[in-house]
Amino acid sequence: MSGVSSCRRWSVPQLVPSSSLAKLVGARTAAIIDCTRGLDPQTIAVRRWRSRVIAAAGLTTAEAARRRAIGQGNTVAIQSSRPLREIIRDNALTFINLVLFSIGAALLLIGRGGDAAVTAGLVAVNVTVGLVQEVRAKRTLDRIALLTRPRVRALRDGREVELDPSEIVVGDVLLLRPGDQIVVDGRVLDASSLGVDESLLTGESDIIAKKPGDTVHSGSYCVTGIGSYEAERVGAESTAYRLAQGARAFRRVLTPLQRQVNLVIRVLVLLASFLGALLVLGSFLSRAPLAESIRMGAVVAGLVPNGLILMIIVAYAMGAVRIAGQGALVQQANAVESLSNVTVLCLDKTGTLTANRIQLEEVRVVSGEDEWVRARLADFAASASGGTRTSDAIASALGGAARPVRAEAPFTSERKWSGLAFADDPQHWAFVLGAPEVMAQRLGIEPELQSEVERLQGQGRRVLLFAGAIGAADPLPATWTELPAGLRTLAIVAFTDELRPEASEALREFAEAGVAIKIISGDSPETVLALVRQAGLQASGGAVSGLDIAGLDDQALGEIAERHSVFGRITPEQKERLVDSLVRRGHYVAMIGDGVNDVLSLKRAHVGIAMRSGAQATRAVADVVLLNDSFGSLAPAIREGQRIRNGMENILRLFLTRVLAVALLISSVAMVDAGFPLSPKHNSILTFLTVGVPTFALALWARPGVPKTDLVRSMLGFVLPAAFWIAVADLV
Incomplete structure (x- = not known):
């Protein structure tokens, strides 16, 4: 359906006049903008009559049903979490799964059906584990969204009724009072000191005054005054729907560990391809039997550590379950590991350090x-x-x-x-x-x-x-x-505003985890500074006011954000700039937010964290949702992420050592023409005993701690000498 406006050629609806409601919302209806240029006087009169009567009484139930039947209903639901199709796509179409699928296809072509089935099974397990965890998170968020779904007040049959947003149709008269969410686009019919917060749409926190004839957009909120508006653009045509489609984008951002593992896999694929090419050339020149060539190809394909990926995905899923038990819901599986990389946590004192009971x-x-x-x-x-x-x-x-x-x-x-x-x-x-x-x-x-x-x-x-x-x-x-x-x-x-009982303990745990705290609040700097000191936070550099940083360039703001821990009288725009400056200076930043004004800051941070009681928009864009509204549950989540990350480092060292040792052994034997040293069965047994069993112990024994900044470089000192001496021992 194309854009709907007040100029649409509607038949005159069946309406019920109501003098009492007319007094409420009809006093200024004459000011509404109607498209009358070039129209005959009779049409102009009919449209003005229609605006006045609709404003006084609203649609009848029968007329609303008729309009819904012809496609003028607000039937498109706004996403409260990641769409299921995107969860499936992001878990299935990964670089690792594509590599494993290619290996499985190659094994099938050379007649190794059993090995191909094992590889395909690994792909299926990888996808299934990720899907189960993320779909569970989606269902939880959808249930929360259903419980917090806004109801709207409308005029139907000459009286005020409450409707679900899905029941709204074009032409409905909707009433506004402070705190009401505007759920469809429309035009103001009547207003008394009506002010609207459009920060979710524009990023600007100013209250926009609205008068009869002005447009209001879905996704904004009434913050002052009262008024009414007529629904014009609903469903897929509404601003809120377009915002949900574009602003979230639900794109998966790879964590540092995932990026480095992908790099390792690429290198190993190239190594396996190189060795495979050498073996094919050697087999061709020596006229080796086909069965021997297939056996060698299967061993070389095993150099790609497919079990490593399974271990990482299982660790993510187990970590998400453990974190959920402590009150933190992970929307994307890799957010578990993202938490381990956090070096700076930005939060407001209200509702985090304090109980928000003023x-x-x-x-x-x-x-x-x-x-x-x-x-x-x-x-x-x-x-x-x-x-x-x-x-x-x-x-x-x-x-x-x-x-x-x-x-x-x-x-x-x-x-x-x-x-x-x-x-x-x-x-x-x-x-x-x-x-x-x-x-x-x-x-x-x-x-x-x-x-x-x-x-x-x-x-x-x-x-x-x-x-x-x-x-x-x-x-x-x-x-x-x-x-x-x-x-x-x-x-x-x-x-x-009393401190939360868990505030001091949570701050101590963050310090032990190596996470710096930045308190960014709208309250006075002195008040915030006093409260954080009561909570036991050693605030470096004193407190900074929003007035002090207004007008600073990015370089100067970044230096202040680096040195100071407490910021007061900060606007939403300044909060976003502070988060951005910390990101630019190389920190891995997590941001806790609960209101619509925090959406931009949450999206700018590496890890967005929302409160369960916060706005639906913040929950939708967040990577982690605190189900108990307590940031005290975040410190254990970060420690769990660090434990998983450190366990993955140990497992990766073991896998790389095994792969490099086998590669050196194959290369050395090939150079002296001593025959191929391994069979697929031997390789499987070797992998199970030297990698498979130990990895479970390494994952269980891992301890939390600040992760190293460059995982690959930190492992070279262990992997290279270990692989060399293992290969030498095998040759001897």
């Missing part, structure tokens, strides 16, 4: 009557349309009554403040609650007040300033973006 601790009135200021602060928190944990904590402690709002500035991570002006206030006060360092630009905080703020922040308190300006411009814009003039501080507001 409580109002103190309201210190510094200007005005104490009771009046507290009442205004309570009303402010109760009336904010975009409820946050901060406003909830204030409302819970102080009470307050929701009052009509004439203007609102919702909190954003970019601004660091929120504002309200009450419609029933004859003095036209404008109240603002925000971060002290941001408010200071307009307030001019006195030294005594600044000292008190710093004292509270030094104790790990989260501190905000409550300020007001009397006689603010009337009317204020429905959503204003600048602090009003004439502000004066009314109160210091302090909050507490």
Whole structure:
């Protein structure tokens, strides 16, 4: 179906008028943009009537069913995890499997059907083990997505109903309030201080004010105000669907171990091909029997360590199972080993170091009557349309009554403040609650007040300033973006957020695993620094503010990211830049995120880690999902990854030693024309006794530890002399 717009030639739907709902969403319907240029007056009148009536009552159930039947329903599901076809493709079409398949085909051609069957069996096992683990992870994520699937409020048959997103059809009138996800593309019919977060689509965290006639895109969120919009582009035509198809791309990124193993396999394939060519040439010149040539070819084909790949895949799968038992779900099998390479872990303090249970601790009135200021602060928190944990904590402690709002500035991570002006206030006060360092630009905080703020922040308190300006411009814009003039501080507001019980132990385990911690938070640098010190983290270089790094080039930002461990008042864009700078400087970076603003940072990191309770978008792009929302389960996962990685190094040393020793033996015997030294049976027995049995012990005995940066180079000192002396011993 081509793009749908309000200009589509629809028949007039069966609608039920509703005067009460008309008052809610129909007051500004006349402002909706309709395509009327070049149309006759009667058509224009019909379309305007249609917009007004739909806005007042919505579609009937019968009309919605008719539209769904003709293909105008939101029937395409957004992927909450990797598609099954891509999981199958990524596990089947690997370089190693293609090599093994080629070897099996070659063995079949020379009449070694049994050996070919064994090789094909290895390919099947490789694919099956990876599929089982990743499909289990997919099903878990799909179940989580189903439990957290957003419901939408719509107008049907003249009343408000809740719908599953799959039940939406073109022309449905959908209602918005703070926290609602926009699930299809549409055009705003009615808006009151409506602000939308489009950061998942644009990467920009600013709240976008919407008015009647504006377009809203699926994948964005309502953060302030109320409104309604008419569904226009649904299913495969929606922005969210296109985003899910392109932004995730679910591409498999090879880990360092996988890249180096692939390099080793390529070298061994070339070595086997070279030896095979020599043997074929020798057999041709010596007129050796065909059976002897086939026997030699089977032994040479065995130089490719197919059992090594099976061991790696099984180790990945077993590691994923063990990690899942500790609360970390691995989406891709190789993420188990990716965790072992992590040298830097970036995270926010909220929900990781702290329990994210904010409580109002103190309201210190510094200007005005104490009771009046507290009442205004309570009303402010109760009336904010975009409820946050901060406003909830204030409302819970102080009470307050929701009052009509004439203007609102919702909190954003970019601004660091929120504002309200009450419609029933004859003095036209404008109240603002925000971060002290941001408010200071307009307030001019006195030294005594600044000292008190710093004292509270030094104790790990989260501190905000409550300020007001009397006689603010009337009317204020429905959503204003600048602090009003004439502000004066009314109160210091302090909050507490308790440390998680496991925070200190987790930080100690990360240090033992060789992982550096970078705390990147939107809170004040002083507050974050105090909390991380309470948790036992030795923060190098002190705390850095987002104001300090604004405008820095990549080189300067990278140096700061390298030296410092605590960053406060950081915007989502700055967070992404910090992660990117650490990646550019050669670190293997993991990033923990939970909100839509973290998606870009998660994708930029080598390992993206999401919380179970986080946004569906973050879970979809993450490599690992923390099912218990505790980053304490991540340290054991990293240690498990290191143990697997170190075990794989030992196994690879053993395989390479065996292969190189056999290659040297074959080459040496060929040079003295002493006959071929091995039969396929002898080679199989030798491989089983010297490699097969020991590898299981090596995998079990492996210990965690920081992996070496260059695996191949680190093994040469062991493999070359060991293979040489083994070959010499065999010759003797």
